[in-house]
Amino acid sequence: MREEQWRQKYKQQTTVTSTEDKIQETIQKSMEIFYQKEKERMLTYLEFLWTQYQLIQKRWWLFQSILLAAIILILPQMQEQYYIQKSIGIAGVLFVIFVIPELWKNKNYHCMEVEAAAYYSLRQIYAARISIFGVVDVFLLTIFCGIVHGTLQITFAELMVQFLFPMTVTACICFWTLCSPRVVNEPVSVALCMIWSAVWWLITVNESFYTAIVFPVWLLLFGIAIVFLTVVIYKTLHDYSRGWEGNTDGIEYH
Amino acid sequence: MDKDFLLILKMKQGKEAAFDQFVHKYYDEILRYCRYHCFDIEYAQDLAQETFLRFFANLPQYHYKGKTKNYLYTIAGNLCKNFYNKKKDLPVEGEELEKESVSPPDPFEHILDQVVIEEAMQKLPEELREIIILFYFQELKLSEIAAVAQISLPLVKYRLRKARKQLAALIGSEESFYFQSITNQTASQKGGAI
Secondary structure (H helix, E strand, C coil): CCHHHHHHHHHHHCCCCCCHHHHHHHHHHHHHHHHHHHHHCCCCHHHHHHHHHHHCCCHHHHHHHHHHHHHHHHHHHCCCHHHHHHHHHHHHHHHHHCCHHHHHHHHHCCCHHHHHCCCCCHHHHHHHHHHHHHHHHHHHHHHHHHHHHHHHCCCHHHHHHHHHHHHHHHHHHHHHHHCCCCCCCHHHHHHHHHHHHHHHHHHHHCHHHHHHCCHHHHHHHHHHHHHHHHHHHHHHHHCHHHHCCCCCCCCCCC | CCHHHHHHHHHHCCCHHHHHHHHHHHHHHHHHHHHHHHCCHHHHHHHHHHHHHHHHHHHHHCCCCCCHHHHHHHHHHHHHHHHHHHHHHCCCCHHHHHHHHHCCCCCHHHHHHHHHHHHHHHHCCHHHHHHHHHHHHCCCCHHHHHHHHCCCHHHHHHHHHHHHHHHHHHHHHHHHHHHHHHHHHHHHHHHHHC
């Protein structure tokens, strides 16, 4: 028998057709085993936060700490309240700018698609990272405000107006550009922050204008900034898929 | 984006339709592969199912690298090897073999060919049998075989040449053996009748 002949004949003889019952049984069992294994390896929220913490570059926190430490060391050397106001406001802007590279990392390296393939959604990943940044930054700022209040006798109200307010507005700019539907890259975001820094500097330089704004107005502006920040963070988490390279053939990832 | 990438993504997110689509896509191919390895449709169905179960058990840790089919073949290949090893440990059931070769409803010659080829295939070394199955029966390209078997392309070509020669020789000897045994059997039956 010739080789080709027996091969063809054997193939015909041994043709095997799958039955739909068997396929359905396989699908059912496959799903069961997948869910079972998923259940076994499910991370707790704390473990998930810990893995995200490990992925964040710690150098930015180091820079933030160095910045705050530098302010604490430099401020006592300044005799005039006028200069303290200027410096502290600019430092607030710089403090937030250090967060930008880490938040923009995924967008810059086009790794949104890769993260979308992970078990946790991008929303969860971003929420975890923002939460971690929030916790660490609030911790650093609490220590900073405590020390500045204790050593320089600056009231918390002054700190809020001179440091926390410009910082919150900077954070608003960062998240607003991050969730923007237009393609805005990292340098543009930094540039906008710097512009805001200049605007803030002009406000504080203009003594008559600065003193004209009474504390309740600052409080109101700070409140508005906090609300706006909450909205843009929510929008960032909600519109995370906009940064993808291309469309995904109509498939939604939620 | 690759279709398998999206399917895996959706399966990881627990979308039932994706499981359905994925199993339907590869089930037949894997079933055929198992069938050529174990020569028994029931076992082949079990092995094919086990292949998918192992794949899905590892899916949470699976990172897509563009070769999902190769991964399925690797799992199926390992399961088939285990099947061979278990089969070797079992005592040879001569009676069953005799029944298979004589009693099924198919025409005599048809069954003879199939048994001869299967016997010859079983006698081939494992690595050569794998190449024959993938090349002739699964109709994979040489480069695909190299990826599935995790060997180089020249080695695939070498093994294929060697396997063809050995198989041809084995089929020749198996055929003469079967003709002889069938002739003896018929002669003894005739003798009994006389």
